[in-house]
Amino acid sequence: MNIEITINNNKIYLEYTPENGTEWINELFEKGEDFRAKGTFRLTEDDLVKDSNLIPGTSLSLSFGHSMTFEIGRLSDDYYRIYNTILETKNDVLFHKSCTISNKYFIVNSNISILFKFEKLADQQIIIGGDKESAIPEQVFKDIINSFPSRTELKHYVNSRITNVLSQYLDNVNDSGKAFEKYIENRNRIGNIRSFPSLNEYEYEKYQFILKTLKEMLDNSDIYSESDWQNQILDIILILFPKYILCFSEVHIKDYYSKPDKSTNRKIDLMLIDANGNIDVIEIKKPFENCIVTKKTYRDNYTPMKELSGTIMQLEKYIFHLNKWGINGEKTLTKKYKNELPQDFNLKITNPKGLIIIGRDDNLSTDQLFDLEIIKRKYANVVEVITYDDLIKRLENTLDKFK
Numbered sequence: 001m002n003i004e005i006t007i008n009n010n011k012i013y014l015e016y017t018p019e020n021g022t023e024w025i026n027e028l029f030e031k032g033e034d035f036r037a038k039g040t041f042r043l044t045e046d047d048l049v050k051d052s053n054l055i056p057g058t059s060l061s062l063s064f065g066h067s068m069t070f071e072i073g074r075l076s077d078d079y080y081r082i083y084n085t086i087l088e089t090k091n092d093v094l095f096h097k098s099c100t101i102s103n104k105y106f107i108v109n110s111n112i113s114i115l116f117k118f119e120k121l122a123d124q125q126i127i128i129g130g131d132k133e134s135a136i137p138e139q140v141f142k143d144i145i146n147s148f149p150s151r152t153e154l155k156h157y158v159n160s161r162i163t164n165v166l167s168q169y170l171d172n173v174n175d176s177g178k179a180f181e182k183y184i185e186n187r188n189r190i191g192n193i194r195s196f197p198s199l200n201e202y203e204y205e206k207y208q209f210i211l212k213t214l215k216e217m218l219d220n221s222d223i224y225s226e227s228d229w230q231n232q233i234l235d236i237i238l239i240l241f242p243k244y245i246l247c248f249s250e251v252h253i254k255d256y257y258s259k260p261d262k263s264t265n266r267k268i269d270l271m272l273i274d275a276n277g278n279i280d281v282i283e284i285k286k287p288f289e290n291c292i293v294t295k296k297t298y299r300d301n302y303t304p305m306k307e308l309s310g311t312i313m314q315l316e317k318y319i320f321h322l323n324k325w326g327i328n329g330e331k332t333l334t335k336k337y338k339n340e341l342p343q344d345f346n347l348k349i350t351n352p353k354g355l356i357i358i359g360r361d362d363n364l365s366t367d368q369l370f371d372l373e374i375i376k377r378k379y380a381n382v383v384e385v386i387t388y389d390d391l392i393k394r395l396e397n398t399l400d401k402f403k
Helices: 023-030 114-122 138-147 151-166 176-192 197-219 226-240 306-336 366-379 388-402
Strands: 002-008 011-017 035-037 041-043 068-076 079-082 093-096 244-255 264-274 279-284 354-357 383-386
Touching: 011 041, 041 068, 151 176, 197 226, 197 388, 226 244, 226 264, 226 279, 226 354, 226 388, 244 306, 264 306, 279 306, 306 354, 306 383, 366 383
Parallel strands: 279 354, 354 383
Antiparallel strands: 002 011, 011 068, 035 041, 068 079, 079 093, 244 264, 264 279
């Protein structure tokens, strides 16, 4: 059997061509009965375009012979109304006049009435396209239809589920799961996964702007105060490390060890919060040259400069005190920043890590860079050391990816 949806003179028609002629349909109509086409369209004699009422300007078939033509909807107030009696829905389904209505908008996998399922699940009138408040954009509607598994995929899926059950009780059962996985891999490989060209274009421009801004800042770092520099770089860090959603400055934490008889406070300049509420600590230093590794070797090794080693030690102490503060610290900090946190969001001290943004490495020799990498890896489990040239490389690599 075959159906064809057409639009003419502000009406929507369905031409139905059964495999074994139309005589049996006329017999049903004579008995006052209806029938369903493709499990989707409930068609009656009242919907039939009679031979005395041909569609103007078309050659659509009459009510006898090999096919029949039925009226299933009409244009009203910029929307084509598909009659609810046809689709067996509670309400007429509306398609905006700009939509490219076709067979695939009604039927999925040969016999699934997609619009009937839409209304049943949504429990409200379905509107596709246009600017009505509850309208579903046509492109979204298309995406949903395209996401439906094909009949081949359904077959592989069913076979895979049966195999999983039978293999628990029987030996030498064919592994249909591998066939299903291979089918999915091949389907994805040929491009069924959507790409986002417009999003990629936006992301490219965003990272390009950040890279340009960072380079301009590094060329004119002397004009920034320490706090202004930190705020500017922090904005870049939160984009390059999207797991962080918040940052708090000048955070006071408990130190129970400096004075054994009573606790004192230490002040963290910047505290990062990730999407799960976990706390990390960051130190942002202005990009002074010659502040990372020594110019001269000690026993044939380049060692960290005081600026770097001191900052690492500082962060390690912050992390030590945070861990010792533990659950009490979590409660105290959550209460303090409650108004700035999402609702029911709790801060967590779970082995915090440190992040250091410091110095330039573009003027270091190959040997110095090698020893710097060793220094970075030595502390990597607690503190990540990133130079400003590392940031530039990350941005440039990100841009290459979007290209």
